[in-house]
Amino acid sequence: MKIAVCIKRVPDMETRFKIAASGTAVDEAGLKYDMSDFDGYAVETALQLNEKQGPGETVVISLGPDVVQEQLRKALSMGADRAVQLKAERVPTDGLVIARALAAELKGGAYDLIFFGRQAVDSANATVGPMVAELLGLPCATAVSTLDIANGRGTARRDLEGAAEIVEFALPAVVTIDEGMPRARYPSLKGIMAAKKKPLEVKPAQLGEERLTLEKMELPPERAAGRIVGEGPGAVAELVRLLHTEAKVL
Amino acid sequence: MANTFAFAESRGGALRRVAFEAVSAARALADASGGGEVHAMLVGAPGIASLAGELGKYGADMVIVVEHAGLANANVEALAATAAARIKAGGYRAAIFSASAQGRDLAPRVAAQLGVSMAADVTAFELAGDALVVKHPAYAGKVIATLKLTGSPAIVTLRPGARAAVEAVREARVESAQPTSDPGASKLVVKEMIVGGGTKLDIGDAPVIVSGGRGLKSAENFKLVEDLAAAFGNAAVGATRAVTDDGWRPHSDQIGQTGRQVSPELYVALGISGAIQHIAGMRNSRTIVAINKDKEAPIFKVADYGIVGDVIEILPVLTAAVKEARAKG
Amino acid sequence: MRTENAVFLLVLLLAAGFFSYNVQRLLSYLSIAQPDDRSGHPLVRLKNVITVAFLQKKILRDPVAGPMHALIFWGFVVLTVGTIELLLNGSFPAFSYAFLPSQLYTFYSISQDVFGALVLGAIAFAFYRRLVLHPERLEGDGLEHSDALLILGAIAGLMVTMFAVNAFGLALEPDSITRAKPLSLALSIPLRNLPTGLLTGAHAVFWWMHALLVLAFLNYLPYSKHLHIVSSIPNVYFSNSQGPGPKGVIRFLDLEAENVEQFGAADVDQMTWKDLLDGYTCTECGRCTSVCPAHLTGKVLSPRKIIIDTRRRLMEKAPLMLGDYSEVAHHALVHGEGDEGSMSATAILEHRLLDNFITEEELWQCTTCRACIQECPVGIEHLDHIVDMRRNLVLMESRFPPEVLPTFESMERNGSPWAFRPDDRAKWADGLDIPTMAELTERGESPEILFWVGCMGSFDDRSKKISVAFARILQAAGVPFAILGQEETCNGDPARRMGNEYLYQTLAKQNIETLTRCDVKTIVTFCPHCFHQIGNEYPQLGGNYEVIHHSTYIERLLEAGRVPFDTDAGKTLTMAYHDSCYLGRYNDVYDAPRETLRRALPIVTMVEPERTRDRGMCCGAGGGRMFMEETQGKRINIERAEQLLATGADTLAVACPFCMTMISDGVKAKGSDVPVLDISEVVASRLRV
Ligand SMILES: Cc1cc2nc3c(=O)[nH]c(=O)nc-3n(C[C@H](O)[C@H](O)[C@H](O)COP(=O)(O)OP(=O)(O)OC[C@H]3O[C@@H](n4cnc5c(N)ncnc54)[C@H](O)[C@@H]3O)c2cc1C
Numbered sequence A: 001m002k003i004a005v006c007i008k009r010v011p012d013m014e015t016r017f018k019i020a021a022s023g024t025a026v027d028e029a030g031l032k033y034d035m036s037d038f039d040g041y042a043v044e045t046a047l048q049l050n051e052k053q054g055p056g057e058t059v060v061i062s063l064g065p066d067v068v069q070e071q072l073r074k075a076l077s078m079g080a081d082r083a084v085q086l087k088a089e090r091v092p093t094d095g096l097v098i099a100r101a102l103a104a105e106l107k108g109g110a111y112d113l114i115f116f117g118r119q120a121v122d123s124a125n126a127t128v129g130p131m132v133a134e135l136l137g138l139p140c141a142t143a144v145s146t147l148d149i150a151n152g153r154g155t156a157r158r159d160l161e162g163a164a165e166i167v168e169f170a171l172p173a174v175v176t177i178d179e180g181m182p183r184a185r186y187p188s189l190k191g192i193m194a195a196k197k198k199p200l201e202v203k204p205a206q207l208g209e210e211r212l213t214l215e216k217m218e219l220p221p222e223r224a225a226g227r228i229v230g231e232g233p234g235a236v237a238e239l240v241r242l243l244h245t246e247a248k249v250l
Numbered sequence B: 001m002a003n004t005f006a007f008a009e010s011r012g013g014a015l016r017r018v019a020f021e022a023v024s025a026a027r028a029l030a031d032a033s034g035g036g037e038v039h040a041m042l043v044g045a046p047g048i049a050s051l052a053g054e055l056g057k058y059g060a061d062m063v064i065v066v067e068h069a070g071l072a073n074a075n076v077e078a079l080a081a082t083a084a085a086r087i088k089a090g091g092y093r094a095a096i097f098s099a100s101a102q103g104r105d106l107a108p109r110v111a112a113q114l115g116v117s118m119a120a121d122v123t124a125f126e127l128a129g130d131a132l133v134v135k136h137p138a139y140a141g142k143v144i145a146t147l148k149l150t151g152s153p154a155i156v157t158l159r160p161g162a163r164a165a166v167e168a169v170r171e172a173r174v175e176s177a178q179p180t181s182d183p184g185a186s187k188l189v190v191k192e193m194i195v196g197g198g199t200k201l202d203i204g205d206a207p208v209i210v211s212g213g214r215g216l217k218s219a220e221n222f223k224l225v226e227d228l229a230a231a232f233g234n235a236a237v238g239a240t241r242a243v244t245d246d247g248w249r250p251h252s253d254q255i256g257q258t259g260r261q262v263s264p265e266l267y268v269a270l271g272i273s274g275a276i277q278h279i280a281g282m283r284n285s286r287t288i289v290a291i292n293k294d295k296e297a298p299i300f301k302v303a304d305y306g307i308v309g310d311v312i313e314i315l316p317v318l319t320a321a322v323k324e325a326r327a328k329g
Numbered sequence C: 001m002r003t004e005n006a007v008f009l010l011v012l013l014l015a016a017g018f019f020s021y022n023v024q025r026l027l028s029y030l031s032i033a034q035p036d037d038r039s040g041h042p043l044v045r046l047k048n049v050i051t052v053a054f055l056q057k058k059i060l061r062d063p064v065a066g067p068m069h070a071l072i073f074w075g076f077v078v079l080t081v082g083t084i085e086l087l088l089n090g091s092f093p094a095f096s097y098a099f100l101p102s103q104l105y106t107f108y109s110i111s112q113d114v115f116g117a118l119v120l121g122a123i124a125f126a127f128y129r130r131l132v133l134h135p136e137r138l139e140g141d142g143l144e145h146s147d148a149l150l151i152l153g154a155i156a157g158l159m160v161t162m163f164a165v166n167a168f169g170l171a172l173e174p175d176s177i178t179r180a181k182p183l184s185l186a187l188s189i190p191l192r193n194l195p196t197g198l199l200t201g202a203h204a205v206f207w208w209m210h211a212l213l214v215l216a217f218l219n220y221l222p223y224s225k226h227l228h229i230v231s232s233i234p235n236v237y238f239s240n241s242q243g244p245g246p247k248g249v250i251r252f253l254d255l256e257a258e259n260v261e262q263f264g265a266a267d268v269d270q271m272t273w274k275d276l277l278d279g280y281t282c283t284e285c286g287r288c289t290s291v292c293p294a295h296l297t298g299k300v301l302s303p304r305k306i307i308i309d310t311r312r313r314l315m316e317k318a319p320l321m322l323g324d325y326s327e328v329a330h331h332a333l334v335h336g337e338g339d340e341g342s343m344s345a346t347a348i349l350e351h352r353l354l355d356n357f358i359t360e361e362e363l364w365q366c367t368t369c370r371a372c373i374q375e376c377p378v379g380i381e382h383l384d385h386i387v388d389m390r391r392n393l394v395l396m397e398s399r400f401p402p403e404v405l406p407t408f409e410s411m412e413r414n415g416s417p418w419a420f421r422p423d424d425r426a427k428w429a430d431g432l433d434i435p436t437m438a439e440l441t442e443r444g445e446s447p448e449i450l451f452w453v454g455c456m457g458s459f460d461d462r463s464k465k466i467s468v469a470f471a472r473i474l475q476a477a478g479v480p481f482a483i484l485g486q487e488e489t490c491n492g493d494p495a496r497r498m499g500n501e502y503l504y505q506t507l508a509k510q511n512i513e514t515l516t517r518c519d520v521k522t523i524v525t526f527c528p529h530c531f532h533q534i535g536n537e538y539p540q541l542g543g544n545y546e547v548i549h550h551s552t553y554i555e556r557l558l559e560a561g562r563v564p565f566d567t568d569a570g571k572t573l574t575m576a577y578h579d580s581c582y583l584g585r586y587n588d589v590y591d592a593p594r595e596t597l598r599r600a601l602p603i604v605t606m607v608e609p610e611r612t613r614d615r616g617m618c619c620g621a622g623g624g625r626m627f628m629e630e631t632q633g634k635r636i637n638i639e640r641a642e643q644l645l646a647t648g649a650d651t652l653a654v655a656c657p658f659c660m661t662m663i664s665d666g667v668k669a670k671g672s673d674v675p676v677l678d679i680s681e682v683v684a685s686r687l688r689v
């Protein structure tokens, strides 16, 4: 099968982010980058499908400045066959602009499957995948936690709040990959060496005008430090109250 | 004086809480823009129209009811086409969906069909001239982005629970509509709907994990932990390696560095000291509660809320309190 | 020359020829291996040969089998001198050592008899031990006793025929110069009355028996584990297990070399010649396996099996690789062949050492404790085999236990094995007024030492207390020191031990860059893994620093009287100290922690567990085991905790944060509340405030 996986370069979410002087970005000093977790699952899913189902091609695509080649190389070192960078000075904020650029690239590709992560872990929008599907007129299963592909059809599970649905669709299709799918494999050194020789094509991204723009970035109010609510069974009432009103988990 | 569109989500013939939140948010937006109407779209199997009145309670002036046998389960392609056509026809200033699993599946398709941009998972919004300015938590909630959405209609998905639904009772008119595309022709269909309950939640999926450590003293006392999990309704039971080693719980319940790594909404650590190997597996939980008799226990350093005391004594009280809170809703 | 002499000469030449043919074959098999330069430091290597091979230092660590083997070995050396005389004499009847000064010749004669008798005694004991006592370490790993019994029998035969030859000879010529052999002489007395013809005949028969036995023995060696008689001397010479250089240093892997496509080893031809020589040399004595913590707790790993498998595989593959497809070639030269004789050449070539002989499971069970290497009497380095195969697993095939993935990823992204924020690294020092290197540099100051905290000391709650204790000691002693703070990252040891050389080198280079930038000369750390890694392995990447473990450093401070103690004499404690492998066996630091404890607590009673110092048993955390689940057998840390608790100590002391976790977990699991303390905590608790 011919599978495309669209991946995004994101900073490590463990970081304690600071806001850059511009006020519209996080301070990049000292950040470590990787491909977004769900995108990693997506690459892994594609590789496993092609490994299991015989000859195929896994193409990874990333839109952004030249640094995204690092993540493309990582995907290649995991086993993807080739990579495409849609070169742009920065990743647009507007998902539709990204989706259009990707759709233009994917359109003539004759892909059986196009994978995305459920959402990029940094911008957390989850819009690009279904938009691309819509632009290409393909069926799209979003946020799937299981996926079976057989005889030109796909079956997937989508977890909803407190429920789940099993969906079925015909290929070609767009699928966005969620938790539950296999984690990205650890690239072997052999894979890293091999990746250096695999093709990585750079093309300009066709970007339209953005109608969603970033005005400001700020840190949320410091989460209250952990605290001892009280001692013994007597403290239970207060705990439950806090869980309800403050943490909103009850 | 533009009108605002809201998508009212339902499941299994009943409205979901997020539907009221969406309608209520649309009401606020309409009011802010000088008092346009709120039109809510309600889709489902025949009979769903009976719920229309409920939406009026939260400020819908009109409910567009789309009844079709093929829409008993969400049929996202038919929904997207129908909503997009209606939004376009209605000339709305904004369209509000929920940032639920369904809404996040649906809204981007609608936006793409209409060729407009959208803002996802917003927690707040306000009108600023032509634009809609929204807040959106990004970077795993560690950064709040303020975004400006221009163009019309402005499509947003609203984070569940971010804005409580406020009553603004109206007598909603009902307009019946047909799906724009034949649900039977959708390329993606829901084969089966699995409604929660029944099946035991896996610790990887459960929104709440109640986890026990050696402080529980015996396998029998895990009954108390299971009771608490049952009281939450959506909880799974986890354990430390000390516990799985002693065979009080199966190895598959072990949470930590060499066990499962979890990040539920709520993690309740009962009689757990908080060794690094355990913390490595649960520290990304959104809210952490710890109960331990030793107030120096390292688990309190990662906990948001702690109770110092005997877990055996506290557990039944906590279970009862959680049951009560859940019953209140 | 008489006919019989000529016949013997022919036999001798044939035997020597066959032997050298086989030796050459064995040597040619080494040619398939990878290079490894072990030519340096000939003097240290010679010293190792003298102590380990000739003085039998390692062999004698076993109080029972040790003297037995040493006697056989020394006897063998002494008697070989006699054997040479005998063989030459058989071809050239005029030859004997009689030309030697008479006193020397007398001494030589006596030595032959005495050692002959001693060897015979030792052989008798060896038979008894194998057949009656059945020591555990000689069992398992699919070993057969027949080879050993055959060899013991042959040696016994050699001794008996030697005495017979001498006795009959002396019976014929009671005044011969060889009469200085007391035992032979005594044996000859009752024979003197026999007819001369019979005596001559018997002498000739025994002489031939002895000579043929010697030659048969010689030619049996290449088919037997007793090849070690020949190979152990070069193996000990080339072994790095006793130095030269620091012990236990993992071989450097050049990741930037051009055209290298194999990293680590999956088969014998990817191993070094020393690894293969190890295979030839293994005597199957099982000393390694008998001390292996994994083996002792019921796991499949047996270091002996790793070595024997290397040899078995070499024997089946090397001939084919060298184009020798003959039936003999299939037949293993050295003892230990499996059933590969029945396999086709293609099938053999498709096999490999990894997976077909040695499983992944075995390899991951190793704690890299070095106990096996410490015990091996013939300089075998098991860890080279194990780490090289782990390298192949990780670097070539990305195969490792699933729980290791987050560990690798965190080391890569966050610079520590757990996904904690790197900017929280120095949080433990909040409010303690400890400057970072960067702060000092800004002020234009430089500290006396850099306190390298390590990941455990930075992030693990229990170990943070050790960081604080050690910092308090330094402050009390007035030592100007600094930490790196956020600039410190994991030293890379777990990655390296788990075979991830790529990740290791990335981390190590980053640290070296930081240390060089900060112009660091002296580093003190309480983590033996950081200590070993930075001090002994960073030099491979160009990082050279003086690295001191806190046990040594505190001992020095105490000795210099720089630590202000409370006058209160302190509590009386009975303490058992657990040796960390990376401090002890890797770096020979045994006394400093004990001395530190004694000085800190004048009223301490030290008790030693049965396995202690260089025989100490691993806690189970090394070699990356700290980050893997232990699924088979008993937990190593529980076994070790039991051993420590059995001393009756009321406090356990450790000098490693990983040991701390393991031992305290073990103690807790036993339901005991004996406290486990780091040596610095013992000292800090006595500081005057
Ligand atoms: C290689 C390795 C891997 C490991 N992997 C994991 C892992 O994946 N997951 C994991 O969990 N651990 C793991 N561990 C074990 C870890 O080090 C700890 O030993 C373990 O987490 C401790 O479990 P615990 O908190 O239940 O027990 P303890 O540490 O014994 O803590 C019990 C706690 O209960 C409290 N307590 C006692 N009685 C009461 C009471 N009546 N009421 C309230 N509190 C009470 C005590 O104060 C104490 O804090 C690993 C260890 C190693 C060496």
Ligand code: SF4
Binding pocket: C288, C291, C292, C293, C294, C295, C301, C302, C303, C365, C366, C367, C368, C369, C370, C371, C372, C373, C382, C383
């Ligand atoms: S290093 Fe230790 S654990 Fe590994 S094989 Fe040798 S004795 Fe066993």
Ligand code: SF4
Binding pocket: C281, C282, C283, C284, C285, C286, C287, C288, C289, C303, C304, C307, C372, C375, C376, C377, C378, C380
């Ligand atoms: S490797 Fe060394 S210790 Fe182990 S069996 Fe062989 S000779 Fe003995």
